[in-house]
Amino acid sequence: MTRPLPADPAGARQAEDPQQPGPARPPERSGPSPGAVVGALVEQARSGSPRAVARLITLVEDASPLLREVMAALAPHAGRAHVLGITGSPGVGKSTVTSALVGAYRGRGSRVGVLAVDPSSPFSGGALLGDRIRMQQHGLDPEVYVRSMASRGHLGGLSWTTPQALRVLDSAGCDVVLVETVGVGQSEVEVAGLADTTLVLLAPGMGDGVQAAKAGILEVGDVFVVNKADREGADVTVREIRAMISLGDRSEPGLWRPPVVKTTAVQAADAGIAELVLDIDRHLTWLTSTGALRVRRIRRAAEEIEAIAIQTLRSRIEDLPRGARLEALAAEVVDGRTDPYRAADQVTAALT
Numbered sequence: 001m002t003r004p005l006p007a008d009p010a011g012a013r014q015a016e017d018p019q020q021p022g023p024a025r026p027p028e029r030s031g032p033s034p035g036a037v038v039g040a041l042v043e044q045a046r047s048g049s050p051r052a053v054a055r056l057i058t059l060v061e062d063a064s065p066l067l068r069e070v071m072a073a074l075a076p077h078a079g080r081a082h083v084l085g086i087t088g089s090p091g092v093g094k095s096t097v098t099s100a101l102v103g104a105y106r107g108r109g110s111r112v113g114v115l116a117v118d119p120s121s122p123f124s125g126g127a128l129l130g131d132r133i134r135m136q137q138h139g140l141d142p143e144v145y146v147r148s149m150a151s152r153g154h155l156g157g158l159s160w161t162t163p164q165a166l167r168v169l170d171s172a173g174c175d176v177v178l179v180e181t182v183g184v185g186q187s188e189v190e191v192a193g194l195a196d197t198t199l200v201l202l203a204p205g206m207g208d209g210v211q212a213a214k215a216g217i218l219e220v221g222d223v224f225v226v227n228k229a230d231r232e233g234a235d236v237t238v239r240e241i242r243a244m245i246s247l248g249d250r251s252e253p254g255l256w257r258p259p260v261v262k263t264t265a266v267q268a269a270d271a272g273i274a275e276l277v278l279d280i281d282r283h284l285t286w287l288t289s290t291g292a293l294r295v296r297r298i299r300r301a302a303e304e305i306e307a308i309a310i311q312t313l314r315s316r317i318e319d320l321p322r323g324a325r326l327e328a329l330a331a332e333v334v335d336g337r338t339d340p341y342r343a344a345d346q347v348t349a350a351l352t
């Protein structure tokens with residue numbers, strides 16, 4: 001499916017492209033200003049260059065000082081992509097369903113972005129998603145951008161890098177962006193915070209229904225997918241999920257009632273995928289017509305702003321002058337010369 005975005009290691013970047021806006025390049029050197037370089041990169045990304053998109057996402061991962069300009073240049077173009085979050089237990093078929101969805105969206109001419117967050121299966125080079133053979137069929141498709149990211153980067157993970165990478169893919173003109181996260185810990189709840197539409201995948205016979213209820217993902221699912229429907233027990237799982245959904249408080253008029261779709265993503269025929277796409281479309285229509293889309297996106301942007309602000313404060317704390325330095329204060333706390341509250345007051349006072 002997909003052509004993986006070029007890995008773009010730092011060394012190769014510098015050697016290949018004299019315009020590469022890496023942080024190592026001193027601004028006073030002659031040549032285009034960082035602003036001009038960012039502008040050119042954003043233009044290239046928007047006109048469909050996978051390489052430019054890859055570079056912009058690398059700037060996100062590197063927390064490059066250029067990000068501020070990148071995001072300013074991208075801002076007017078944001079908000080057009082339908083962001084789909086895909087979550088579920090390891091091995092349930094998230095990558096395979098993602099591949100099938102990419103195929104379906106490409107079939108109607110959409111430009112598609114895929115972010116795989118913390119994939120448990122190896123995800124590099126040509127071996128992208130679960131269904132490698134199908135992937136290779138789309139290997140030369142420049143309208144599909146795929147990138148895998150570690151969820152716990154040095155800046156605190158999903159809450160920081162993933163929304164920024166999403167922003168790049170969205171502003172680069174993707175009609176749909178699929179975000180795959182492994183359903184362990186908090187990531188499914190976090191991905192629901194990012195997505196316009198959250199797909200929760202389950203498989204028959206894994207006790208997934210019960211697990212889903214325990215993990216709280218019944219609340220975050222907008223569309224439930226019982227994948228591996230070729231296996232025994234799929235209908236039982238569908239019934240279980242339907243029953244659990246109807247126990248929730250979502251059946252009031254005007255509220256979205258999450259559909260449960262059966263898929264068999266490994267078959268060439270992609271059983272259920274067309275229906276899944278229709279349900280995803282219906283959800284987008286519901287989001288738009290009720291104003292829920294704007295509410296979700298405002299909440300998402302608020303989290304983004306907060307994450308950036310916290311990050312800024314954190315680095316300013318690290319840069320504090322000697323007297324208020326965190327370690328010095330910590331030593332005073334350890335020695336009993338002050339308490340953590342008074343120490344924290346000193347830190348915050350020094351920030352203003």
Ligand SMILES: Nc1nc2c(ncn2[C@@H]2O[C@H](COP(=O)(O)OP(=O)(O)OP(=O)(O)O)[C@@H](O)[C@H]2O)c(=O)[nH]1
Binds near residue numbers: 096
């Ligand atoms: N029988 C059957 N197997 C499937 C189906 N969908 C996926 N699989 C298989 O299930 C295995 C796991 O699929 P993946 O798509 O890698 O699952 P995943 O949820 O992305 O896995 P992780 O990213 O490792 O959590 C692969 O061997 C797939 O070929 C299906 O509909 N039916």
Ligand SMILES: [Mg+2]
Binds near residue numbers: 096120121180
């Ligand atoms: Mg996967």
